Amino acid sequence: MKSHIKSALLATAMMTVAGGASAQGVGIEKIGLAVPNLQADFFNQIKLGVENYAASLGIEVITVDAKGDTNTQVSQVQDLLTQGIDAFIYIPAGAAAAAVPTRLARAEGIPVINVDREPEGEPGDTVIYGENVMSSYEVCSSIIERAGGAGKMVIIHGQKGTTPEQQRFEGCKMAIDENPDVELVAQQWTQMWSPDEGFSIGQNMLQAHPDIKMIFGQADGIAMGAAKAVEAAGLSEQIVVGGYDGDVAALESLARCDTPFVVTATQSTQAMGVLAVNSAIAVSKGASVPARQIPNAVLTDCDNAAQFVEKHP
Amino acid sequence: MSATSARPQESRRISDFISLGGATGPLIGLILLCAFLSIATDSFFSLRNFLNILDQVTVIGIIAVGMTFVILIAGIDLSVGSVLALAMMVLGYLNVEAGMPMGVAIPGALIVAAFAGFISGLVITEFKVPPFIATLAMMSIARGLASMITNGSQIIGFPPWFNMGAIIRYGGFLTMSVAVMLVVFALALLFQRYREGGRALYAIGGNSEVARLAGINVKRATVLVYTACATLSGLAGVLLAARLDAVQPTIGIAYELDAIAAVVIGGTSLSGGTGGIGGTIIGVLIIGVLRNGLNLLSVSPFLQAVIIGVVIVLAVAAETIKQRGN
Numbered sequence: 334m335k336s337h338i339k340s341a342l343l344a345t346a347m348m349t350v351a352g353g354a355s356a357q358g359v360g361i362e363k364i365g366l367a368v369p370n371l372q373a374d375f376f377n378q379i380k381l382g383v384e385n386y387a388a389s390l391g392i393e394v395i396t397v398d399a400k401g402d403t404n405t406q407v408s409q410v411q412d413l414l415t416q417g418i419d420a421f422i423y424i425p426a427g428a429a430a431a432a433v434p435t436r437l438a439r440a441e442g443i444p445v446i447n448v449d450r451e452p453e454g455e456p457g458d459t460v461i462y463g464e465n466v467m468s469s470y471e472v473c474s475s476i477i478e479r480a481g482g483a484g485k486m487v488i489i490h491g492q493k494g495t496t497p498e499q500q501r502f503e504g505c506k507m508a509i510d511e512n513p514d515v516e517l518v519a520q521q522w523t524q525m526w527s528p529d530e531g532f533s534i535g536q537n538m539l540q541a542h543p544d545i546k547m548i549f550g551q552a553d554g555i556a557m558g559a560a561k562a563v564e565a566a567g568l569s570e571q572i573v574v575g576g577y578d579g580d581v582a583a584l585e586s587l588a589r590c591d592t593p594f595v596v597t598a599t600q601s602t603q604a605m606g607v608l609a610v611n612s613a614i615a616v617s618k619g620a621s622v623p624a625r626q627i628p629n630a631v632l633t634d635c636d637n638a639a640q641f642v643e644k645h646p
Numbered sequence: 647m648s649a650t651s652a653r654p655q656e657s658r659r660i661s662d663f664i665s666l667g668g669a670t671g672p673l674i675g676l677i678l679l680c681a682f683l684s685i686a687t688d689s690f691f692s693l694r695n696f697l698n699i700l701d702q703v704t705v706i707g708i709i710a711v712g713m714t715f716v717i718l719i720a721g722i723d724l725s726v727g728s729v730l731a732l733a734m735m736v737l738g739y740l741n742v743e744a745g746m747p748m749g750v751a752i753p754g755a756l757i758v759a760a761f762a763g764f765i766s767g768l769v770i771t772e773f774k775v776p777p778f779i780a781t782l783a784m785m786s787i788a789r790g791l792a793s794m795i796t797n798g799s800q801i802i803g804f805p806p807w808f809n810m811g812a813i814i815r816y817g818g819f820l821t822m823s824v825a826v827m828l829v830v831f832a833l834a835l836l837f838q839r840y841r842e843g844g845r846a847l848y849a850i851g852g853n854s855e856v857a858r859l860a861g862i863n864v865k866r867a868t869v870l871v872y873t874a875c876a877t878l879s880g881l882a883g884v885l886l887a888a889r890l891d892a893v894q895p896t897i898g899i900a901y902e903l904d905a906i907a908a909v910v911i912g913g914t915s916l917s918g919g920t921g922g923i924g925g926t927i928i929g930v931l932i933i934g935v936l937r938n939g940l941n942l943l944s945v946s947p948f949l950q951a952v953i954i955g956v957v958i959v960l961a962v963a964a965e966t967i968k969q970r971g972n
Binding site for chain 1: 689692694695698701702705798802809813886889890891892894897898899900937938941942944946947948950
């Protein structure tokens, strides 16, 4: 069935080339995708989502990786425009989301689809980003339930002041406030959302509060680091650890289900990629798309992790 | 090709050929690269794309000029990326937060950058700290100061003409930033060829003790070189702020490595005394054309990193083999 569609589309594309008009196809032949940093699994998953879905539609995708540098990204966007892309999917790099790539693409009159973030003062046609508050509420509710609805809890935050750090705390706090028997005894912040920080902070917290029953790490890396600290302290039976993001490594660990880390929220990164391509097609056809599109994260535990390892949502 | 000379008279004669002398290899490489890309892609060989490349190399090009002088005297400056960020944050603070006009904010940013270089130079000459360590320390200090200005967050809200200076191509050709880069290139070439100070740098890089005995004020020249390098980094920062229409303290990480790579690809020896601005300009263009071309060829980002590394090795190895042959 799929290959049937593919060949039909291919035929359409060839007709398009022959006829010199693209009214018959999806309206887009070439998409430029600018990602901040492919070393991060989150962005790599979005890239895979865009590329696989676009390939199934017969659309060519040109991906550029800014390696976290805003200036590099502006140069890369210039090069994308030189190649005559028909739509631009823009994931801003660096702490400052530059408005210039959007302006350059606007000057060419092509659709601009923002993913993850959008530059202040220069919005694209739509922005697609992960929901944080409700999903972290679900993760924390799940941890609390697994721990029997009562006891001491700690939170290991991401990088202080960033949007996901604040929103994931907000959601988790809602769950804690609903359970009066749960006591939040300590909070610490990491610099880089990393496993080694999760490990050392977790170790210090266990030293200070050996009787904690729940740990929420605001990213899977942090949570897995903290879970290692729990194992090292021999407290695996006593403590439940929750994470966030649904990184590939985390999903594999959940599927094995052999650590205190038992629940996370899997962000629909590949779905975001698909949504971005669909939005680009819609905008290029003149259809309206919502200014904000916010796919939910999926609560993931040992039972459903395996299916996400198979195919990331 | 050996421009290393303890005697100013000889270096004066040789220096006339220096600006391209060590760079014929890289120049041939650049031409071959352009020829290949013109054939392999249909979008490379166009005026618009060449103007894009000039846009894209502005920042690294200006930093590399300062870095060339530093490396010519057998030094190294690891702080350029951080000093660039510091200058950008000072610019943003003065213009946006303090509401001062650009006529004050830009000189302010350049003065702060120059001061950072001046301090590095003093630490190197007066306290005998190796340049690698002194500028490594400055890299950390300048980055920290840049982050302290806004407690880590970005500044936006420059006047509209500022960003336009980096985008609008006046007369269909030059953006303001590219024009500034070309002026810096021209001044640096002239300085290196025709000024006493430019020729003195080769003598210092060849053998600083002999240069001192020959009457060159090595300490003063060294401090000036680091000050100039930092000022140029600051200038690059101002242009980058215009290009991005925003400033942030985390910008410019690892730019020192790009600049050093451009200088070395251009035929300037890391041990000092040989090479020059002409080669560096070609080195900068090679890196710019390569990055641009790989993007136009839609080469996967992972493979791009590999190719750029291989080209750096090939360029330097070719130069070394050529010299050994001589």
